[in-house]
Amino acid sequence: MNILEIKGVTKKYANHTALDNVSITVPKQCIYGLLGPNGAGKTSLIRSITQIISLDEGEIYFDGRPLKPEDVFRMGYLPEERGLYKKMKVAEQILYLAQLKGMSLKEAKEKTNFWLDRLELKAWSKSKLEGLSKGMQQKVQFITTVIHEPKLLILDEPFSGFDPVNAQLIRDEIFRLRDLGATIILSTHRMESVEQLCDRIALINKSKKVLEGTQFDIKNAYRNHQFDLITEKEVVISTTPHKVIASTEKELYGYKQTLRLIDASPNQLLEEAAKQSTILGMQENIPSMHDIFIEAVQNGNIKTTTEQQ
Numbered sequence: 001m002n003i004l005e006i007k008g009v010t011k012k013y014a015n016h017t018a019l020d021n022v023s024i025t026v027p028k029q030c031i032y033g034l035l036g037p038n039g040a041g042k043t044s045l046i047r048s049i050t051q052i053i054s055l056d057e058g059e060i061y062f063d064g065r066p067l068k069p070e071d072v073f074r075m076g077y078l079p080e081e082r083g084l085y086k087k088m089k090v091a092e093q094i095l096y097l098a099q100l101k102g103m104s105l106k107e108a109k110e111k112t113n114f115w116l117d118r119l120e121l122k123a124w125s126k127s128k129l130e131g132l133s134k135g136m137q138q139k140v141q142f143i144t145t146v147i148h149e150p151k152l153l154i155l156d157e158p159f160s161g162f163d164p165v166n167a168q169l170i171r172d173e174i175f176r177l178r179d180l181g182a183t184i185i186l187s188t189h190r191m192e193s194v195e196q197l198c199d200r201i202a203l204i205n206k207s208k209k210v211l212e213g214t215q216f217d218i219k220n221a222y223r224n225h226q227f228d229l230i231t232e233k234e235v236v237i238s239t240t241p242h243k244v245i246a247s248t249e250k251e252l253y254g255y256k257q258t259l260r261l262i263d264a265s266p267n268q269l270l271e272e273a274a275k276q277s278t279i280l281g282m283q284e285n286i287p288s289m290h291d292i293f294i295e296a297v298q299n300g301n302i303k304t305t306t307e308q309q
């Protein structure tokens with residue numbers, strides 16, 4: 001079952017088409033990475049989902065039926081430009097925003113206490129927001145996004161401003177909320193966060209969706225038969241067709257070279273190397289999301305995933 005189905009969405013501003021016939025499907029209870037270079041159209045897509053902007057064409061389905069204005073109460077949106085009341089006290093502010101999202105005062109109080117405790121902000125609950133560090137303010141904003149237990153969470157650069165310990169705390173919360181049933185759309189330029197968190201990914205480039213699928217399928221599509229070979233003695237590969245990516249280097253425990261096989265199997269490479277030396281290791285270099293982003297956006301190399309075939 002899908003929480004969100006975006007079908008052929010087009011959004012035009014005065015003289016720019018920010019989204020051009022974009023279709024995306026977000027299954028329930030997944031962490032979905034929305035990626036793309038600056039100006040690609042990600043924020044426009046998020047604003048279409050949260051109904052901040054209207055569409056020129058296309059449809060959005062939420063939880064199996066056309067998106068309705070009141071669905072915003074079932075969403076939590078953490079925008080990239082944070083906006084809280086600097087002069088208001090932390091707990092008061094969370095309580096106020098929770099009630100705006102439809103919670104009763106009693107429920108809002110309970111959840112405010114729960115979250116302040118959980119994100120280690122209890123001691124600051126009566127302080128004005130402006131007295132908190134940037135990271136602490138970020139935590140308060142995160143609480144205001146999740147407090148009403150939305151079915152769909154949209155997080156735009158949720159880790160910016162956090163030190164590594166707090167970034168881990170937020171990552172753990174994202175996993176926990178997913179496990180409790182929420183779906184999370186994560187828009188970020190930090191590819192290591194995408195690697196760690198995202199089950200599925202869509203890549204938007206120049207207003208169009210160019211890639212969509214599971215992280216596994218996308219990586220599989222971009223595998224390029226590249227292997228690190230580590231041998232005890234120096235070996236020369238001559239009969240297995242290949243291209244040298246990194247020539248042989250002496251390492252602490254052996255000799256390492258990186259090759260791209262051309263119409264040859266890894267076993268063929270192993271056999272040839274094994275005739276000359278003990279093999280200490282051989283490993284495929286699976287492209288990282290960073291590599292795939294560069295390949296798709298900069299080099300225009302768009303691969304089809306098995307799902308799309």
Ligand SMILES: Nc1ncnc2c1ncn2[C@@H]1O[C@H](COP(=O)(O)OP(=O)(O)OP(=O)(O)O)[C@@H](O)[C@H]1O
Nearest residue numbers: 013014016018036037038039040041042043044045
């Ligand atoms: N209100 C607006 N009026 C006119 N053009 C706009 C407006 N909002 C966005 N745009 C343009 O639409 C394009 C897509 O912008 P959008 O903010 O959706 O990109 P983005 O992928 O979120 O980028 P970034 O990663 O830099 O945040 C950009 O060229 C931007 O200048």
